Amino acid sequence: MSADFDDLLAANRDFAADFNLSGFDGVAHAGIAIVTCMDSRIDPLRMLGLKPGDAKIFRNPGGRVTEAALEALVLGVHLLKVERILVIPHTRCAMASATEQEIQEKISASSGTDASWHRFHVVTDQVADLRHDVAKVRTHPLIPDSVGVGGFVYDVDTGLLDQIV
Numbered sequence: 236m237s238a239d240f241d242d243l244l245a246a247n248r249d250f251a252a253d254f255n256l257s258g259f260d261g262v263a264h265a266g267i268a269i270v271t272c273m274d275s276r277i278d279p280l281r282m283l284g285l286k287p288g289d290a291k292i293f294r295n296p297g298g299r300v301t302e303a304a305l306e307a308l309v310l311g312v313h314l315l316k317v318e319r320i321l322v323i324p325h326t327r328c329a330m331a332s333a334t335e336q337e338i339q340e341k342i343s344a345s346s347g348t349d350a351s352w353h354r355f356h357v358v359t360d361q362v363a364d365l366r367h368d369v370a371k372v373r374t375h376p377l378i379p380d381s382v383g384v385g386g387f388v389y390d391v392d393t394g395l396l397d398q399i400v
């Protein structure tokens with residue numbers, strides 16, 4: 236085994252030394268599910284005043300409502316006590332500031348391998364795409380109308396959420 240992860244495993248042993256999250260079920264205790272970007276500037280629980288155990292969190296580049304995100308949301312609503320869903324893309328997102336072709340060119344340059352065949356689902360109009368993504372959740376046949384669904388943009392410079400829909 237490589238030593239590449241030794242620092243993280245040492246940190247994990249410290250974490251486990253005073254571990255206090257055991258014996259808890261996997262439901263969303265605050266009834267919340269969040270779809271947001273993988274961006275490292277986003278702390279999804281803290282930005283909403285939540286703590287571990289409160290929410291189901293699904294992240295991907297751009298915070299898009301993909302097929303996999305819908306799969307997670309349907310499971311969350313029916314099996315894990317989700318009652319409210321927040322879709323949260325953010326300002327200065329790399330997925331919303333380049334074209335599909337530009338990202339493919341950057342990946343090709345970095346990898347030294349042609350990446351033009353790989354899709355990255357870039358966002359061309361963040362607000363329009365957010366409205367579309369929220370509508371996809373609201374109209375999903377397995378997500379009942381009793382579930383609240385909102386679309387927000389997170390400002391990575393101020394920490395504030397702006398509700399769009």
Ligand SMILES: [Zn+2]
Pocket residue numbers: 272273274296297298325327328329330
């Ligand atoms: Zn992003």
